[in-house]
Amino acid sequence: MGALDKLRGRLSAGLRKVRTPVRRNLTRLRPLAPEKEAAVYVHWPYCEKRCSYCNFNKYIPRNIDEPKIRDCFIQEAKTLIQLSQVQRITSVFFGGGTPSMASPLAIGSILDTISQCAHLAEGTEITLEANPTSADASRLAEFQKAGVNRLSIGMQSLNDTDLMLLGRNHTASEALRTLEEAKRLFPGCTSVDLIFGLPGQTVISWVQGIQKFLPMCDDHVSLYQLTLERGTSLFKQVHQGFLPMPDQDVAAEMYECARHILQDTGFHQYEVSNFAKNGALSAHNLSYWQGSQYIGLGPGAHGRFVPWGDGKIHQEARIQTLEPDIWMKEVLAFGHGTRKRTALSKLDRLEEVLMLGLRMNVGISHQHWLQFAPTFSLWDVFGESEEVKELEEQGLLLLDNRGLRCSWKGLPVLDTLLLTLLNQLQQAWAEREEKSSGT
Structure with missing residues (x-):
């Protein structure tokens, strides 16, 4: 997958x-x-x-x-x-x-x-x-x-x-x-x-x-x-x-x-x-599209927030128990019916910011991206990518001083664009991690 x-x-x-x-x-x-x-x-x-x-x-x-x-x-x-x-x-x-x-x-x-x-x-x-x-x-x-x-x-x-x-x-x-x-x-x-x-x-x-x-x-x-x-x-x-x-x-x-x-x-x-x-x-x-926190309540709801009350400092993806009767039993027993908690890595967060932010016509501004990656700009990730430049030449994508966004022509084919962009993000992140580790 x-x-x-x-x-x-x-x-x-x-x-x-x-x-x-x-x-x-x-x-x-x-x-x-x-x-x-x-x-x-x-x-x-x-x-x-x-x-x-x-x-x-x-x-x-x-x-x-x-x-x-x-x-x-x-x-x-x-x-x-x-x-x-x-x-x-x-x-x-x-x-x-x-x-x-x-x-x-x-x-x-x-x-x-x-x-x-x-x-x-x-x-x-x-x-x-x-x-x-x-x-x-x-x-x-x-x-x-x-x-x-x-x-x-x-x-x-x-x-x-x-x-x-x-x-x-x-x-x-x-x-x-x-x-x-x-x-x-x-x-x-x-x-x-x-x-x-x-x-x-x-x-x-x-x-x-x-x-x-x-x-x-x-x-x-x-x-x-x-x-x-x-x-x-x-x-x-x-x-x-x-x-x-x-x-x-x-x-x-x-x-x-x-x-x-x-x-x-x-x-x-x-x-x-x-x-x-x-x-x-x-x-x-x-x-959602801007990557903000949200709290999901009820059977099967999803959430994204930092559980500061548990002493955690990283955002978690949370899924509540699906079946209503079981969810209610868990809420009565524990105060909530969370079925699954997954800590999101920095790369997980950036993938979500990319995937969701590009759904909007305004895309992702440089300032917004830097809130999630202060030392890893959109230029660092996509500026030298030949695949991204090709998408720009095809009139599907724009990377400029405003940030990264789809064109009117590109929005309908966003899923296809994301395959290229997610791969580029993962590759740039791996190269960054390799350099920072000195290997």
Whole structure:
């Protein structure tokens, strides 16, 4: 398994649900050292049903003891925030699963606990993922009262046939009703997810759907190409020959058409999959892509923070226990349900900074990179690389006084670029280590 695949495996659960726009009236606060602040991701593990394409950590409940799981979220929040010793929370994201299945009381109680453990300023972005069938008007209003100020709506498509194929339990009209209510309650603060590259989908049908949707959407859109995941019913149907997938060239054309349509209607692509207008970037997303600390709460959540409370000084990658009942037992016994802790080396951190930072259109500035490697600049790593120079000549990559970033042409093929860039980073790091050891 290559370096890129290993990184994808490590990051997948913690980074897959980062889809909502930044609150534009954030309270101005005195800057803190990076290790003194963190984002929080809360993973609600339950869904009404499993979609045909989804392999996320989710469970179809028979009976949910919500007071018990709520108390476990509260306890784990107290334990891990204290362990991290952060003083300020920069954003909170409720993902899943389907967190809009949780009661507004549970969401509010978790937020209250987080704010008691570290400073949660008024106006801080607090996002909730919502499915149309579990988010009617009155329920959305209750979530707003509980402290939520951003919504991420999993519409996925405006085509009822596609929604049935994906195993969604809502219709296009239901999704639009939810979107209209969300826009009324959270104007400028509602994000929508759409999926392309579906079996039987054509470029024409995709473009028609985008054009139909855009007049009704808010200020943030996330586009995701369908990925066939092993163990899902859609994967089985495609591999048994029952459903035809569009080839990669067709999927690439869908993505390019959508990029241009969104750009022409005032949306700015600020990340590979994310588009915003009126400055509605995602604070929570940006914290991931910029390599900031985040604390993962709940079954299967991932985190990245320094456990100062344990006397450690290096950041750890942490994964919480997957199965909700086992996770709750561990939280009740130990205060948290962390399944795995992995100390991240300096090279691990730089690989993540590279992989995630280049997802953004602005890329990685020299100043940002030097926060993680004060004596190992972007010029040191990539300045003399013939492979990097070739990518620059092809118009895919830029390395200049601003830093390292993909061009508009390069963003769609980032995965391919990363194979070259990660190899160059590893080679430059090995040469550096060899010189420093005097061998």
